[in-house]
Every structure is written in C-alpha cells, then in structure tokens.
Amino acid sequence: MRKFSFVIGSILALAAPASAQRAKSFSDPVKAFVVADQPLILVSHARLWDGTGAPATDGVDMLVRDGRIVAIGRGLAAPDGVKIIDASGRTLMPGLVMMHEHLYRKSPSDRPAYYSDPYIPQIMLAYGTTTARTAGGFDMAGDLRSKAKTAAGKLAGPDLDISIYVDGPKPVLNMLPAIANAADARREVDYWHERGATSVKLWFDTTPEIARAATEEGHRLGMSVAAHVCATFAATAAEAGIDTLEHSLLAAYDIVPGAAEGSCPAIERQTAMIQRMASLDPAGPEVGKMLALLLKHGVAIDPTLAARDEHLCAPEETPPARELALLAKFDPGTGAFCFQGLTNDLDLKSAAFQAATAVRYHRMGGMLVMGTDQGVVPGAMGPRELELMVAAGLSPGDALIAATRNGAIKLGRGKDIGTLEVGKRADFLLVDGKPDNTISDIRRLTHVARDGVVYDPGKLYDDAKGKLH
Ligand SMILES: [Zn+2]
Numbered sequence: 001m002r003k004f005s006f007v008i009g010s011i012l013a014l015a016a017p018a019s020a021q022r023a024k025s026f027s028d029p030v031k032a033f034v035v036a037d038q039p040l041i042l043v044s045h046a047r048l049w050d051g052t053g054a055p056a057t058d059g060v061d062m063l064v065r066d067g068r069i070v071a072i073g074r075g076l077a078a079p080d081g082v083k084i085i086d087a088s089g090r091t092l093m094p095g096l097v098m099m100h101e102h103l104y105r106k107s108p109s110d111r112p113a114y115y116s117d118p119y120i121p122q123i124m125l126a127y128g129t130t131t132a133r134t135a136g137g138f139d140m141a142g143d144l145r146s147k148a149k150t151a152a153g154k155l156a157g158p159d160l161d162i163s164i165y166v167d168g169p170k171p172v173l174n175m176l177p178a179i180a181n182a183a184d185a186r187r188e189v190d191y192w193h194e195r196g197a198t199s200v201k202l203w204f205d206t207t208p209e210i211a212r213a214a215t216e217e218g219h220r221l222g223m224s225v226a227a228h229v230c231a232t233f234a235a236t237a238a239e240a241g242i243d244t245l246e247h248s249l250l251a252a253y254d255i256v257p258g259a260a261e262g263s264c265p266a267i268e269r270q271t272a273m274i275q276r277m278a279s280l281d282p283a284g285p286e287v288g289k290m291l292a293l294l295l296k297h298g299v300a301i302d303p304t305l306a307a308r309d310e311h312l313c314a315p316e317e318t319p320p321a322r323e324l325a326l327l328a329k330f331d332p333g334t335g336a337f338c339f340q341g342l343t344n345d346l347d348l349k350s351a352a353f354q355a356a357t358a359v360r361y362h363r364m365g366g367m368l369v370m371g372t373d374q375g376v377v378p379g380a381m382g383p384r385e386l387e388l389m390v391a392a393g394l395s396p397g398d399a400l401i402a403a404t405r406n407g408a409i410k411l412g413r414g415k416d417i418g419t420l421e422v423g424k425r426a427d428f429l430l431v432d433g434k435p436d437n438t439i440s441d442i443r444r445l446t447h448v449a450r451d452g453v454v455y456d457p458g459k460l461y462d463d464a465k466g467k468l469h
Helices: 002-015 119-126 140-152 182-194 208-220 234-240 267-278 285-296 307-311 344-363 382-391 396-410 439-443 457-464
Strands: 034-036 040-048 057-065 068-073 083-086 091-094 096-101 129-134 159-161 163-166 199-202 224-227 244-246 300-302 428-431 445-450 453-455
Touching (some): 096 244, 096 382, 119 129, 119 445, 129 396, 140 159, 182 208, 208 234, 234 244, 234 285, 267 344, 285 344, 300 344, 307 344, 344 382, 382 396, 382 439, 396 439, 445 457, 453 457
Parallel strands (some): 129 159, 199 224, 224 244, 244 300
Antiparallel strands (some): 034 453, 091 428, 445 453
C-alpha cells in the first residue's frame, strides 16, 4: 500500500500544472509589455495587503515559482537565478477580479458596435484587472477567441471568464436567440459551455422557468450565474440559486409597486418603473425585505456604479482625461441611452439608489462583488468603480475585498485567486501608495502580474491609447 501511495504521489507531482504563463511563447507585441517572467520571482520589502481581511504589514517578501506563490514572509532567502523586484515603499496586493465587464463598447453615435474589441482586455490589465467575468456578449466567437488569445499570451489581458446571455422568448435585442422554454435554456448553456463559456448571465426577458433551468444547468457545469432580470423577479432568481444580482436592486422589479412577474415591460414602462424604484427609500422596509431574502440565499450584489457615466445624456462628471484618451473618438454630450427616455436626473437618482442599497446590504452582512459594466471606457473603470463605492460609504479595504477575494469566491475560484496566500496563483499588483487607506491610490500601479508574468501597466496603457472604438 505504501508503494502504491508513493506512485500516486509521484504521478500527482508530475501532473502538477506547469500551467503558468511563460512569455517566451507570447507574441512579440505582448512580450514588449512584460518586465519579468522568470520561473522564480522574489517581490521584496513590500507593504503586503493580502486581501484576507488582515491589516497591511510592512517589509514582507513574496516568492513566486512557476506562476504560484510558494512563500510569504520576512527576510526570505533569494534562491539562485531569482528575479528580484524591489517593492520598497509600495503596496503588494491581489489583482482585481471584476465581475461585470464586457468586451464590447456601446458606441454613443449611430449603431452600437457590439463586436469584441481586442484592446479592452489590454486596458483591463493596464488598470489592474487580472481576472474578468464578462456579463454577456453579442459576439461570442470574438469573446471566446479573446479568452483563448489572452490565455496563450497572443493578446495582453486578464484571465477571461466568458458569460453567455440567456434571454427569453422575445429577446430585448435582435442579436440574441429566442429561448422558448427550459429545454431551450439548457441547450443554449450546454452549447456555449462546450465552446469555452464559463458563466451565465440571465437577462431581461428570462422567464422564471428559463431562469431555473439555466441556473441549474450552469451550476451543474461549474459555471457562475449572474442575473439582470426583469420578467423574472429577483426573489425567484435568488431562490433558483443565482450567484450575483447585477446593478444592485435595479434588477429587482419585485420591489416596484404594481410590477408583475412573467414578462418584461417595454422600455418606456421600464423607465417609469425605474422612476418609481428610485423614489423608494433605500433605508425603507421594501428594500430591507428584498435584501434579507438575497442574504438568506447567499446572493452577492454587484452594484456597477461606473456604468452610470455612460448613461448620462449630458455628462456632468466625465471620467478623467487619462481614460478618455484611450478612445479613438468621444462625443461629449451624447449618452448611449438618452433615446430610452432616461435623463441625467433620473439616472443620477437611480445610481444613488443602487449605491445606497448596496452599502445597506454590506452592513447587513451581505456580500458585495465589483464590476464596472463598461462605463464610458470599457476596461479602464475599475478604479472609478472602487472610488464610487467608497464615496457611497464603503471603507477602502471593504471595497478592495469586494473587488478581489469576493469575486474569486463567487466565481468558484476562491482557492486559486483573490488573495495573496501560499499556493495561490501569482496574480498581483504593486501600487505606489496605500489603496486600502486611500482608494484612489489604486490608480498608481507600477506592476501588474497575471500568472507570475509581470507587466508594465504604463506600457499597456500607452499602446492602447487612442485605439478603442
Ligand atoms: Zn452589463
């Protein structure tokens, strides 16, 4: 028996993943962004904020071997051949795990461009996102190709977790397939899972029957399930077992007086419903009842506050110039959604409602995750999302935990990513500042590592400048 276990042990050791990325197989443009990819990397003298909830500690070293963290401590010995990154005066923290991203940009002019853009993953990495769940795409082949290319180092970007949209019998947008019933929903989930999708996004017209079937099938296949529902009530989706509710309670029509489950109202009536919802008291009993139900079912809320910028018809607050410079073209004063009857007034009011209900959920003990839902510059809004959540009342540390550890947990990958601990993947950031004290310091990134390959965020940014359409 001893011999047998020894053999098994050896096989496991041999099979232990050499999965870490190595830049020598990367494309030349991606190689140009890499500052370190040695099999052994020692990050030395860092101020470590590990994402576990422990306070930051000074003077810590972290040793990475083949893309995995193998030791964390003070005064670690530097093995032969190690690449040392001196992190004195900087904070070492986990890479961001963003949960509601898209690989397309909605163009504010003429027809929306929904194709998967190759610069968005690169911008995500430049802004510190090392894992991104998309929350649906219209160019699934493009999204899946971007996932494969970033995994192979042919495109710079985070680890992409690609979601499919599951809508209903009458999809809100023409590009989506009609899903008539539970059997259709299962087939759709199976089809895209086989092709590499790893998450499901329940959308507006998903009926309760479809929501239950798609959630069950997704979970059977190990996929995470996000919901921005309308024809299905949030309570029904929570009971069906969804992992995250998107846009805070803006996806909970249940709380709107007079709402009926079964079909999603036309866009004008939705605007009217948002109006009624945003008039509810975030501290009131309707909201409290819904949050308690979500808490009971272990649903995480993804507030997506940065999305507000893109909805504004006449942006009073536009993103900083550094982000706008990434765009090939920007038409100020033309919000993508103005045609739907939204107004700045209503949109700011509903964004405040989203923020306040999310903070209330956090205070009740509910889990928050973070996603940007694109904003005006997809991929670049992670820091802004964090700043908006802190402005809404979350502490910088809690906002960062939502954007790292909690996202990993909700992707079912909490053992692999989300915190900096021995055995986990070397997805980390070096920050010239203390983002756990001052959230906007997250903008001062000096290094971004995915899978033990360390990139220069400035180079990633410079190369993408002016190229996002
Ligand atoms: Zn979205």
